[in-house]
Amino acid sequence: xxxxxxxxxxxxxxxxxxxxxxxxxxxxxxxxxxxxxxxxxxxxxxxxxxxxxxxxxxxxxxxxxxxxxxxxxxxxxxxxxxxxxxxxxxxxxxxxxxxxxxxxxxxxxxxxxxxxxxxxxxxxxxxxxxxxxxxxxxxxxxxxxxxxxxxxxxxxxxxxxxxxxxxxxxxxxxxxxxxxxxxxxxxxxxxxxxxxxxxxxxxxxxxxxxxxxxxxxxxxxxxxxxxxxxxxxxxxxxxxxxxxxxxxxxxxxxxxxxxxxxxxxxxxxxxxxxxxxxxxxxxxxxxxxxxxxxxxxxxxxxxxxxxxxxxxxxxxxxxxxxxxxxxxxxxxxxxxxxxxxxxxxxxxxxxxxxxxxxxxxxxxxxxxxxxxxxxxxxxxxxxxxxxxxxxxxxxxxxxxxxxxxxxxxxxxxxxxxxxxxxxxxxxxxxxxxxxxxxxxxxxxxxxxxxxxxxxxxxxxxxxxxxxxxxxxx
Amino acid sequence: xxxxxxxxxxxxxxxxxxxxxxxxxxxxxxxxxxxxxxxxxxxxxxxxxxxxxxxxxxxxxxxxxxxxxxxxxxxxxxxxxxxxxxxxxxxxxxxxxxxxxxxxxxxxxxxxxxxxxxxxxxxxxxxxxxxxxxxxxxxxxxxxxxxx
Numbered sequence: 001x002x003x004x005x006x007x008x009x010x011x012x013x014x015x016x017x018x019x020x021x022x023x024x025x026x027x028x029x030x031x032x033x034x035x036x037x038x039x040x041x042x043x044x045x046x047x048x049x050x051x052x053x054x055x056x057x058x059x060x061x062x063x064x065x066x067x068x069x070x071x072x073x074x075x076x077x078x079x080x081x082x083x084x085x086x087x088x089x090x091x092x093x094x095x096x097x098x099x100x101x102x103x104x105x106x107x108x109x110x111x112x113x114x115x116x117x118x119x120x121x122x123x124x125x126x127x128x129x130x131x132x133x134x135x136x137x138x139x140x141x142x143x144x145x146x147x148x149x150x151x152x153x154x155x156x157x158x159x160x161x162x163x164x165x166x167x168x169x170x171x172x173x174x175x176x177x178x179x180x181x182x183x184x185x186x187x188x189x190x191x192x193x194x195x196x197x198x199x200x201x202x203x204x205x206x207x208x209x210x211x212x213x214x215x216x217x218x219x220x221x222x223x224x225x226x227x228x229x230x231x232x233x234x235x236x237x238x239x240x241x242x243x244x245x246x247x248x249x250x251x252x253x254x255x256x257x258x259x260x261x262x263x264x265x266x267x268x269x270x271x272x273x274x275x276x277x278x279x280x281x282x283x284x285x286x287x288x289x290x291x292x293x294x295x296x297x298x299x300x301x302x303x304x305x306x307x308x309x310x311x312x313x314x315x316x317x318x319x320x321x322x323x324x325x326x327x328x329x330x331x332x333x334x335x336x337x338x339x340x341x342x343x344x345x346x347x348x349x350x351x352x353x354x355x356x357x358x359x360x361x362x363x364x365x366x367x368x369x370x371x372x373x374x375x376x377x378x379x380x381x382x383x384x385x386x387x388x389x390x391x392x393x394x395x396x397x398x399x400x401x402x403x404x405x406x407x408x409x410x411x412x413x414x415x416x417x418x419x420x421x422x423x424x425x426x427x428x429x430x431x432x433x434x435x436x437x438x439x440x441x442x443x444x445x446x447x448x449x450x451x452x453x454x455x456x457x458x459x460x461x462x463x464x465x466x467x468x469x470x471x472x473x
Numbered sequence: 474x475x476x477x478x479x480x481x482x483x484x485x486x487x488x489x490x491x492x493x494x495x496x497x498x499x500x501x502x503x504x505x506x507x508x509x510x511x512x513x514x515x516x517x518x519x520x521x522x523x524x525x526x527x528x529x530x531x532x533x534x535x536x537x538x539x540x541x542x543x544x545x546x547x548x549x550x551x552x553x554x555x556x557x558x559x560x561x562x563x564x565x566x567x568x569x570x571x572x573x574x575x576x577x578x579x580x581x582x583x584x585x586x587x588x589x590x591x592x593x594x595x596x597x598x599x600x601x602x603x604x605x606x607x608x609x610x611x612x613x614x615x616x617x618x619x620x621x
Contacts, residue, residue, distance in 0.1 A: 111517055130517055134572035141573040149518040
């Protein structure tokens with residue numbers, strides 16, 4: 001008789017979730033499901049509105065990565081207008097996207113995930129959080145706070161507000177960068193760079209302590225997808241798509257984001273509101289691909305900044321071909337923070353970034369358009385259709401967490417197979433399932449466009465679907 | 474320096490009372506005596522600002538109580554909370570300030586119970602009327618810090 005385990009809620013992710021572990025007749029883990037059970041249908045809110053409102057509306061999907069939605073939306077609107085966005089606006093959009101990457105990755109690494117490594121997966125859950133981290137390693141907690149704060153200050157300096165800035169608009173951005181704001185950003189940059197380098201050095205040096213997690217947390221062959229620049233370099237805002245396989249071999253390159261539907265299919269399962277995107281040519285579920293920091297470093301030929309290129313070379317030692325373990329996404333986040341700080345400095349060094357020509361004005365000239373960018377969690381697509389008056393008829397959002405859905409399910413199954421003993425949900429298993437999911441830094445608010453918080457339930461089911469055990473967090 | 478952390482969303486009716494309280498309180502304090510920070514929710518970085526302050530007043534709406542009912546009570550630092558997300562509570566901000574920066578200031582939480590949290594950008598009459606009452610409570614508690 002097969003059996004089922006349930007974990008609820010998963011903590012320290014953006015939103016909560018429910019997990020079911022299905023045992024087979026032999027008592028071994030047969031399958032695992034990461035359920036997302038909330039739904040708001042954000043796309044429907046947008047129908048009938050002017051497309052010019054969409055950057056402001058869609059950014060409200062999420063309080064963690066509103067900049068990503070605003071940028072993807074503005075880029076879709078640029079395409080509806082068929083305008084050439086001024087160079088200064090392009091540079092400012094890149095800069096803000098990188099600043100958001102810094103603040104989001106800092107939140108994920110320092111505040112949400114590092115308590116597991118510093119305090120231990122089996123430590124008291126009441127202490128295994130940023131407060132416990134501050135007691136055990138106050139300097140690390142302070143660095144995390146300062147780095148995230150700097151990322152937010154950059155967003156505020158450029159876009160006017162830290163959250164939901166309403167700054168990226170169709171055709172460009174709402175206001176130019178002032179020289180004073182540029183100087184404020186540069187003033188904090190050396191500390192951010194030092195923190196990024198120091199933290200990367202420390203974490204890379206602890207690799208031997210994490211060998212088991214690296215082996216078990218989402219360590220399997222898969223495809224990867226990310227934006228890259230024209231020469232294969234890291235590019236988070238204005239790139240084209242590249243798919244690579246587990247060997248790191250390029251399967252498709254320089255794919256226009258507007259053509260993403262020719263490459264990505266979406267399967268639906270009755271037990272989750274989160275869809276299951278897959279690489280179309282390999283079918284479902286064989287076309288499992290991952291997005292996010294791990295995918296970006298696996299897809300790019302080089303980072304494109306001096307220190308990040310060095311760090312990327314070190315990162316690549318973690319795998320043969322592509323780096324396969326999702327645990328290494330934590331390391332990848334640190335490489336990306338380093339890259340982002342360096343790239344922000346490069347962007348600010350160009351005097352043209354202070355240009356006051358930051359928005360092109362035009363009337364709508366297309367009826368359908370796609371905008372994309374790399375959100376901290378992976379590639380984000382906004383696909384719009386409008387009527388002749390520019391009113392929205394259809395919105396389709398393809399979100400990073402959704403694209404990692406198949407991989408997260410497989411990760412839960414892999415962890416359960418390794419740590420489940422008997423028919424009970426032990427604390428050690430629950431902690432590691434949570435940590436395995438956190439490695440993806442999922443944002444369920446984004447992926448389901450859901451409001452509020454979800455809780456994680458873990459259920460253990462027998463072969464006939466009978467509930468054997470359940471845990472709620 | 475006194476830190477005023479005014480919490481809430483002005484687009485959700487009475488949830489904006491924290492911000493209204495912060496602005497009203499700041500206007501009653503001597504110039505340069507306080508720093509007003511408005512936020513949707515408390516985040517770890519607020520602990521850094523708290524640690525640099527002599528006293529912190531958290532100003533927020535309450536979802537329980539009779540509309541317009543105001544309360545002020547001292548906040549003590551707390552070490553931890555299970556299932557912690559990225560939004561913190563006032564006692565956790567003080568706890569994080571103590572752990573990470575070695576100093577937790579004195580803290581006061583001032584709340585006004587809301588009536589209407591719908592999508593409107595105004596306070597209900599009961600809540601609006603409670604603002605000066607709640608501000609007086611905060612001023613009373615702050616008197617020793619202002620006098621220094």
